[in-house]
Amino acid sequence: MSPMSPMNTHHLTPDRMALAQRAQAAKTLGELAHECLLRPVPDGDRWVVAGDDPTVAWTFAARRLPLDHWQVDPGSIRRTVGGAPSVVDAQQLVLDLREQLGLSDTVLPTYLEEVAATLAGRAWKLRPDAPTSAELADADLQTVEAAMTEGHPCFVANNGRIGFGVDDYLAYAPEVGPRVHLEWLAVRAEHAVYAGVAGLEDQRALLSTQLDDDERDGFEKVLRDRGLDPRAYLLVPCHPWQWRNKIAVTFAPQVASDDVVHVGTGRDAMQPQQSLRTFFDLDRPERHYVKTALSVLNMGFMRGLSAAYMAVTPAINAWVDELVRTDPVLEGLGFEVLREVAAVGYRHPLHEQHGPSPYQKMLAALWRESPTSRLGEGERAATMASLLHVDAAGCSFAAELVARSGLEPRAWVARYLRAYLEPVLHCFHAHRFVFMPHGENVILVLRDHVPVRVLMKDIGEEVGLFDTAREVPEEVRRIQADLPEHQQVLAIASDVVDCFLRFLAAALDEAGTLAADDFWAEVAACVEAYQSAHPELAASFATHDLFAPTFERMCMNRLQLRDNQQMVDLGDPSSALQLADPLPNPLSAHRGSTR
Template identity: 25%
Template sequence: MPLPNCLTLEPEQRIIKQLFEAIMFEQLVEIDACSENGHNTFTWIMAEKHYHVRGHIGDFGRYRLDISTLTIDGQPQLISQSWEDIVRDLPALEQVKLSIIEEFKQTSNFCRWNQDHIPARVSRRQASFIELETQLDEGHPYHPSFKARTGFNFLDHQCYGPEAGESFCLHWIAIKRTHFRSHLPDEHDRFWSSELDQEHWQTLSFILSQQQGNWQEYALLPVHPWQWRQLHKEDFPSLLDQKVIIDLGELGDQYVASQSVRTLLNVSNTAKANIKLPLNMVNTSSKRTLAGYSVCLAPEISTWLENIVSQDPELSGLDILAEYAGGIYVPFGKTVECDPLSDQLAVIFRESLENKLSPEQTGVPFNALMMVEQDGKPFIDHWIDKYGLVPWLSQLIEVAVIPIWHLLVKYGVGTEPHGQNMVLVHRHGWPEKIIIRDFHESVEYHSEFLSTEFPAPDLELLEPTLAKAPLDIFYAMSSVELLRELVMDTLFIYNLAEVSHLIECHYGGTESQFWQLVENKLEQYSATHPALADRIAQLDYQSTSIATESLLARKFQAKKQECHHIVANALSCAFK
């Protein structure tokens, strides 16, 4: 299914469209903008070639291009044939260009596999939440490597990607407790006998005993079946020979991959936990293992957030899918950052959405709201027909923006609410609440801006890696501005900006009108919270320009640290 203005694009066209939109947005090329015959056009030079394309600049400086108008040195382009040459022209390191070419090939190949093997769906509007997690196949709306999954082949894509919806069971291993660290809500055996049905728990216990093991010496860990095969290609077998790890085989409930691929949803019992497992696979330029330091901190962070949300009536429209348990391989006498296997053998348990909904409520992944169905109408079209554009958008903003903003303003807690990390809960299409998820790496705070009512947990005590780290590496930030950037980046610039773009494309309004609705809600919040005026002023969210993360610049320069650039702020008073 397509994003707006992508319905007729071939995979290579969409890849290059998003590539150009990103490098222009991140100011990686110098743009000459002008108007020709009523059309906005952009020209720039790469590798001494003149690139020329039509398009416009949306709010927050997001470029929206008509890639069919692309010319290079005045020549129209058949992008399916010329895209590799385009990549070679990029202002990037040579080894990075080679990596990008492979990512783009894989993205294109998997998109075409989906077209050839997955039946077209006229509409996903009646799909369940789990069905939507598998059917939302568009991938990242900004990053051009939106379906690279480097490390997967076509069979892996079919079996373990979300799009085909194929289910599979987990692989199980027992790890010597001297080589394992966990944060569980109960004692090991009681926890697992509760998480698994009795038959599966007893079967795993029997298999362990047959190999002269017991749960006093060993701890249980699920492994993604694809990951299990990858680990066998490395030095992993020696751990089996030494009986540090005992192979228990594949069994148990059936799971399907979510949009994120590494988070798995239980389809045998949908009320059971979502399981997040590391994969030695690269998608949108990031390796999809689990950051070792975060695994056993996840329950502490979730408990902290739950305490805040549950005790503030103003957050009654916000809920979280708590990450309530974690476990990780850590060799005896080492820390999580000292052994590469730690990031590759771990698990995080997350609450199921099913347990958060009342009988008439339905949850949809938030990024569904920016999509267009095969009938040419937005996913949200029936809801807008029913309730009216402005009333529905006003309610959406009230539900999706204000609780996240309140959490930041009053408590000093920044979350990462991008499209995949949010769930919209609605009743017959009317937005009622928002649920956020995925906190173990993406909650931030600035100590001087934190509420004294709910101080952050002592994460350094639980994970020594954090104690010697500088600010801005893990959870603790050096400034309020970085908190604002996290929230405005993920919620506004890379999330709601896609919704505002869809509204402009399909409903005749303008993006500026959408952001005026957002600004009105934020001003109403300020007016009704005079006691928080100083804290709101510190966030300075109406400044004329703001810093935003540069996702591609970091890749082009092969940098580990984040890169940033400055964009015009759609919420600034200067634009009213």
């Protein structure tokens, strides 16, 4: 199929787009109401949101669940103008509400493009041959990975991927499940940085496990044939899109001077993961994930990788891994991290001379351990994002797992919370240490359809240490975050409870598997059981009270609506705090209750 073939747009049909529009509008109304950007008014058994133009109204039916979750029925949505019905269009919804949403003239056009791209992705995911939740219940890690339909649960415009054309979408989008061969570049070591954990301090030691010998020799031969010394270069795996669209153009002088040399295409077929720029080795699953720089704008960030971060990433991972492996509580829970064991980055000799910019993050990569080596007999892995997955027929993947497990729903949820929530709680209370533990960053280990433990990933960029007085190695200091003590609990209350468990509660409730109130009772029981087992941490439990009547409402979409080019300053955690009305805490009512 040629890049210009009309078959590249075969998924963009009126029927699929109409369904995508309603699903997208439902998410927009629900999440923006949750963030108090919209305040729907009751009208009988429906809700009404007035547009900036008072003659425009959006009405819908929704169920209100704990944590101020709006479960909007896509089929119920109506738009009227002066009382006359109009087409349901998710981009028009944004335009109708732009003043209420505070969308500036700068942000609005790009945001509309992100919504359009998200709609296109939804249309693809509605293909008739998409696997059902029942089929996914016994599927392997990569089949489940490619089947995910939602993206980040909180963000409305979560599949923008600005920079990808339609042929790029079909070639590289995670939900397409393509087989991708990475490009390999050699960069002059004097302008680059490489770092590895103990035993991998030399890149050749790493590459001996990640490339076949003849493949690596072939790359070096390209250099020798050009009269270049392979010992003066480091190898960088590069996303094919990045090579064609950025490096070969933006770095053209460096390519011409042999500072950057294309040495070949990787032999192994790789599958892009939900994070878009990370790849899993399909031919050799025991080999590491490869995370590449990708100058595509997606969900508030240009998805580059900085050489400066790469220089300390292995050290941070080694420190985190040591903390986790030497804690007997975490060991007892089977909690592990997938280390980013090596990283490489190119420092552009000109762009390094000016202030921070995406141009300094265009050519870098890291290697992360594969979960396949962590699985025992009878175990399989799945992205935790799958627990929020609902197939085209409306069937919940989590509900399917519960049904197949043979456990009572509350017992299944209790097992899951012990595997996932308890280690996150322990890291926070015992070590003042936090992850970004949303669904895509966590690998579930399942046995007989029940989560038994979890593997945490995306360590180098996403972890934080609130104990700023703790002595840590110089390379690790970057993760120390000076956040006000009263806001530190949001690392659990928002990142875990609101941004993930809220959606799982809704999915199980909607499926008729477990009422949301019973789900939150089980979460409360998990927190209390952990606290009872660790009386030595009572001071932390009191300071960071997960049973408070309310907690601050962090608003993810407000960040993207404010600035969808650079949503957060990664060096300043407080820049991620966009707060609204206090959020009623569903755990509070269940404190001290019995199962």
